[in-house]
Amino acid sequence: MTDSKQVNLDAAARLSVAPMMDWTDRHCRYFHRLMSQQALLYTEMVTAPAVINGDRARLLDFDGAEHPVALQLGGSIPAELARATRIANDWGYDEVNLNVGCPSDRVQSGCFGAVLMKQPDLVAECVAAMQDASAVEVTVKCRIGVDEQDPAKALPQFLDAIVGAGVRRVTIHARMAWLQGLSPKQNRDVPPLDYDLVHAMKRAHPQLHISINGGIATLAEARKHLDAGLDGVMIGRAAYHTPAEVLLQADQLIYGSDHPPRSAVDVAHRMLPYIEAHLSGGGRLNQITRHILGLFAGRPGARGWKRVLSEGAHLDGAGPELIERALEEVTTRAA
Known part of the structure; x- marks a missing residue:
């Protein structure tokens, strides 16, 4: 509530x-x-x-x-x-x-x-x-x-x-x-x-x-x-x-904000505390990652990001480190 x-x-x-x-x-x-x-x-x-x-x-x-x-x-x-x-x-x-x-x-x-x-x-x-x-x-x-x-x-x-x-x-x-x-x-x-x-x-x-x-x-x-x-x-x-x-x-x-937009990589990092709290409460990683598969759609590394999360998030014990590993697919391709 x-x-x-x-x-x-x-x-x-x-x-x-x-x-x-x-x-x-x-x-x-x-x-x-x-x-x-x-x-x-x-x-x-x-x-x-x-x-x-x-x-x-x-x-x-x-x-x-x-x-x-x-x-x-x-x-x-x-x-x-x-x-x-x-x-x-x-x-x-x-x-x-x-x-x-x-x-x-x-x-x-x-x-x-x-x-x-x-x-x-x-x-x-x-x-x-x-x-x-x-x-x-x-x-x-x-x-x-x-x-x-x-x-x-x-x-x-x-x-x-x-x-x-x-x-x-x-x-x-x-x-x-x-x-x-x-x-x-x-x-x-x-x-x-x-x-x-x-x-x-x-x-x-x-x-x-x-x-x-x-x-x-x-x-x-x-x-x-x-x-x-x-x-x-x-x-x-x-x-x-x-x-x-x-x-x-x-x-x-749309709203005329003068604050610079966040990057997709920054958004992924900002999800980590939320993910940790969800897991500590008994939740599973794939309950969250299924919604973030498209974060890098159309960008270099998007396929690797999606593959790492899709293959690993449902496994027992999967945690924030999987997000970090998926991000490497993006940052490596962008480098």
Whole structure:
């Protein structure tokens, strides 16, 4: 449990790292925070029943260095979401986000994710209940539409409903979700992107803080969306697979910081105390190293760095010395 800090979330949300299942756990977020002090970080989606009934320490604990950090919840029962939101507040999260974008029609104590695009009034009830239970901001992440919907009609109706319920910040993944015929993985790539529609929603709702998500891989692309009038950009897979390219200069290029960016080698060294603390608490090295394999992507020595970590981090007794050995692959090639 970590106290939330006073933070300007509107400013932080100029750049955010998307919530990604099995990827953006606490170790990943700590690693990302070493590269950007200002970007807004999101947890993996956690269902409201899991927060209420599950192992809260395992699901919700985070390091204080991760601020600003948001918890993303999945669910569609207002009372459950309100209870989970109260717990998130107690845990010290800076924001609570409702998932209306996950391309799954799975049901667990009610539907959740992108299928809720079909029920904007229910989503409005959910966020209203969450806001009543929360001292921190409640936000929404959605798609532009789902299945047979016409996005040009469905998205404005959806935004009207949640704005009417008090939402003032939303992230829009600029793709449809096709729940019939496409897998969740295919839904991240196959439906075409419609950035123009998201920009049109900003013009229609100038008071609404809108971040765009989907297919954005570089800071240069992010700047184009910001310069064109959007309030924020959320980057997912590129931030995970090529984190140094996306995050090392984010504070300078997105937030105007005059502090020099850290180097990737410096970030690797700064991970060592965190790794030592994790291991001393009974954790395993590969629980962390799986998130840092892409740190040197596209740079000399990247293959050796990844090979050393992939081959050794799962072994019993693997520790910080493996990171040092992997770094030699990088520094030797760069010399």
